[in-house]
Amino acid sequence: MNPDAKESRPHRGIGRNVLDTESRLLVTQDDRGQHAINLPEILRTGAILGVSSAYYPQQYRNWTETGQRWLLNATFDGGVMAVREFWPEFSHTVFGIRR
Template sequence: MKQTKRILGIVPNFRAVSTDEKLPPQSVKDKFVTASQDSFDYSSLFLPAVLSAYGQARNSTPEFHQGAAGYGRYYWHSFVDQTSENYFVEFIGPALTHQDSRYYTLGRGGFLKRAGYSLSRAVITRTDSGGSTFNASEVIGAGAAAGLSSLYYPSKERSFGNTATLWGTSVGIDAGTFMFKEFWPDINRKFFHQKY
């Protein structure tokens, strides 16, 4: 299954590796560049916009207030959350643990096998040498980013529960993203008739 660099021509898919594609190990620079691409690509404005609208609708951080100014507060917090998580999970963690931050498409087997594989990548990843290992970059990196967020959220929001929720949300979004990346080549071929 061939991956594209963008999903629907918009969403970055820079870390997805096509089925059976052999790539050299990522250098520290490669990991930094990938984290930067995922953080500052024009499409990186979308997820914080959605999370901000959801947070404001729920009034999840009352100190931010409502209206345009309130939405702006939700937005910059969500954007910084996303960016710090990208750098911890895709650059700092992988550089320190010698883990590969890319998603390797399985591309074979039934739906349950591929879905299980893709979701498991949140806790299992490849090492720079090609072996499998616990995905410390994802789990610890997302936790570190969530912990860092307590420095810029209002003091009432700096609880273990809020930090744990952000941590879990980050890992969950990444797991869901891996699953979408797993099936993107199939979706692309079936609905957009793109063959590679």
């Protein structure tokens, strides 16, 4: 299964399109076009946190600290996805660069 985070999006405004892009962190479309849990992204983030937790002192290896790091990581990944998604439109509008 290859999740496809970028799909054709209707023009409903930048806010709604960014929310759609962010939602692809948890739910995406599979090869058949059906909604599916984005398990590779969730497992990747969990594996990164599992490895990185070994470098933190014991007092910071609890569910709260790990959850905060997961949320920060997911937010950063979502931001990167949004920038990648909207960069062609942004660069064309602001800089006049065509692809």
